[in-house]
Amino acid sequence: MSKQKILLVDDEPDILEIIGFNLEREGYEVFTAPNGRKALEIARKQKPDLVLLDVMMPEMDGMDTCRELREDPNLKDTLIAFLTARNEDYSQIAGFDAGADDYISKPIKPRVLVSRVKALLRRQVAIEPVATKTNLSGIVINKERYVVYKDGVELSLPKKEFELLALLASQPGRVFTRESILSNVWGNDVIVGDRTIDVHIRKLREKLGDDFFKTIKGVGYKFEP
Amino acid sequence: MSKQKILLVDDEPDILEIIGFNLEREGYEVFTAPNGRKALEIARKQKPDLVLLDVMMPEMDGMDTCRELREDPNLKDTLIAFLTARNEDYSQIAGFDAGADDYISKPIKPRVLVSRVKALLRRQVAIEPVATKTNLSGIVINKERYVVYKDGVELSLPKKEFELLALLASQPGRVFTRESILSNVWGNDVIVGDRTIDVHIRKLREKLGDDFFKTIKGVGYKFEP
DNA sequence: CTTGGTCGTTAATAATGCTTTAACCCTGAG
DNA sequence: CTCAGGGTTAAAGCATTATTAACGACCAAG
Known part of the structure; x- marks a missing residue:
């Protein structure tokens, strides 16, 4: 945001x-x-x-x-x-x-x-949009509840992890560059090191499974159901 | 329509x-x-x-x-x-x-x-259609009478606490951002600090039990039966 | 007009746990 | 073999939330 x-x-x-x-x-x-x-x-x-x-x-x-x-x-x-x-x-x-x-x-x-x-x-x-549920091969992202289900099990991710996941999953298969990840999740004028994204990706992989997150070297990451 | x-x-x-x-x-x-x-x-x-x-x-x-x-x-x-x-x-x-x-x-x-x-x-x-009475795992909220029952015991909460509870419980599981809490319970042009919400949440936790109110750091709170 | 009580808010401080960093490791392309 | 990009980890840094106490407004009873 x-x-x-x-x-x-x-x-x-x-x-x-x-x-x-x-x-x-x-x-x-x-x-x-x-x-x-x-x-x-x-x-x-x-x-x-x-x-x-x-x-x-x-x-x-x-x-x-x-x-x-x-x-x-x-x-x-x-x-x-x-x-x-x-x-x-x-x-x-x-x-x-x-x-x-x-x-x-x-x-x-x-x-x-x-x-x-x-x-x-x-x-x-206050006029925020409400409904937002995404279901991708066993992974359900519920923005309203700020909760993710993996095969029916509820996981509550911290804010940044959640937003990163939500971004990647918003267009499954599409590659997001590091740059665009930064500007979407962190905002345009926040300065953080590149490793920060890696660390968050790692945590997502840990919690949801390695296979969902594919690294495109030199470019960025994508989410693949 | x-x-x-x-x-x-x-x-x-x-x-x-x-x-x-x-x-x-x-x-x-x-x-x-x-x-x-x-x-x-x-x-x-x-x-x-x-x-x-x-x-x-x-x-x-x-x-x-x-x-x-x-x-x-x-x-x-x-x-x-x-x-x-x-x-x-x-x-x-x-x-x-x-x-x-x-x-x-x-x-x-x-x-x-x-x-x-x-x-x-x-x-x-958006919010009214939820009945004036709600029953959620031992908690009954009666909007008409401004009264809450916890396991049959009557608690009469002060106005703000009641309204906060009523809001959160109107959509159990849904996360309400601090902003939306402020605009729904306090109104759009009342200026109060963020800590005010915390304090009211604390009082609710005290009276109804910690487990019902979940904090989502950086986002807001939700009510979970 | 006092007194004592409740409610709502704030301010200050402590506690929590998320974020980020930094240092080091691993891997594959060339 | 080399190295650039990425992976991993723990710990420091930080922001957010929890807690407590205190204050003022209001109200009801005396």
């Missing part, structure tokens, strides 16, 4: 830095943009989960940016929150349905912001 | 129009009423899936209307959500007693409202 992405847009570099730092510390992947135009560009490329948008900006302001974001069908589900100065006429903004999901008023306290962001993203994730 | 019905009750015509418009755009069938009396009338005829109820209204206020709705056996399963001014703390408590399912605080942001409504109606199909 990879990090959730947040795009932070404000024309003050200080704000970008402080808030960005706080969000990164919470484990989010943060992108920043100094203006609306740049924001749109990044948004289209990165498809962030949440955009934090300053209302007052030179050139293209928050409202306009918001509207443009909403018009892009690929960004339909992106959450947008406005950062507003405290005593801007709140009702006027709120009444204007530019499509914001939340308002956060300045001056911004990092802790508060982080909580609000968490709450917003939590709501989004 | 036919449209889900929503009854919107508020004495301000503007609100009815704006919110009504947004909900209709999302594919719901919307009825509106300017006061409690009218609301009851429509509710009895239409049996809406959800009633959005302004707390402050002339004549019969939201609380009273809510209570009357709850008394009608035909409307037993109807969801009720209150629309409240932001810091009316008191109404919060009184309202849950009156049988509310959610609170949405004013000023109302259309998009926020729509996602809350979606979440509520989804929860309805």
Whole structure:
């Protein structure tokens, strides 16, 4: 499971830095943009989960940016929150349905912001897909229960092992490169040594049987029922 | 599958129009009423899936209307959500007693409202259908009476503990992530620390036995009979 | 208006056990 | 034979969870 992405847009570099730092510390992947135009560009490329948008900006302001974001069908589900100065006429903004999901008023306290962001993203994730069962020659993977059955016997694998198995089994027979394993299971910006994957593969082999996991030298691994 | 019905009750015509418009755009069938009396009338005829109820209204206020709705056996399963001014703390408590399912605080942001409504109606199909009584290897959960029996002995759990138990037991064996626990038991915009869940789990383990609650590190908890 | 109790939350600290590393071994291609 | 890529192992490192105590909010009884 990879990090959730947040795009932070404000024309003050200080704000970008402080808030960005706080969000990164919470484990989010943060992108920043100094203006609306740049924001749109990044948004289209990165498809962030949440955009934090300053209302007052030179050139293209928050409202306009918001509207443009909403018009892009690929960004339909992106959450947008406005950062507003405290005593801007709140009702006027709120009444204007530019499509914001939340308002956060300045001056911004990092802790508060982080909580609000968490709450917003939590709501989004709550809509998680549920059913997921895979059955492959005696091996049943039940993502819902976080449990694997081998010939009817229940095994509960630790998180990383489970996710690695789930990935490989998602397309049996297909070879996953080490690189793609890393980015899917560990996330794009986690740095771990190559041996880490081996070790996890080993544990899976130990628990499920050697034969299921085939090594393709110089490339990666595949799962074979 | 036919449209889900929503009854919107508020004495301000503007609100009815704006919110009504947004909900209709999302594919719901919307009825509106300017006061409690009218609301009851429509509710009895239409049996809406959800009633959005302004707390402050002339004549019969939201609380009273809510209570009357709850008394009608035909409307037993109807969801009720209150629309409240932001810091009316008191109404919060009184309202849950009156049988509310959610609170949405004013000023109302259309998009926020729509996602809350979606979440509520989804929860309805996803979690409610589990009977109000559940019996799992010596543990009986009676949602109606807010009471739990362990091997015939009655335990009365505090609200949060009960709700947590009810959630986990609603789908035994399924892992609930911390996030989904938070959004189902605490609600989407309550900010509490992660440790809070642990503490409640601990209390449940204390009262019902360790074995029922399994920790999946890095993921969440599940209930196992 | 007090008092005593329960509940919900947090903070601090301890315990747990998953992850990763590092060092060394094995194997097959060339 | 050589060596690059992979396998194995144990132990260190780390993140997550468990536990406890303490606090504040609330409520009911006096």
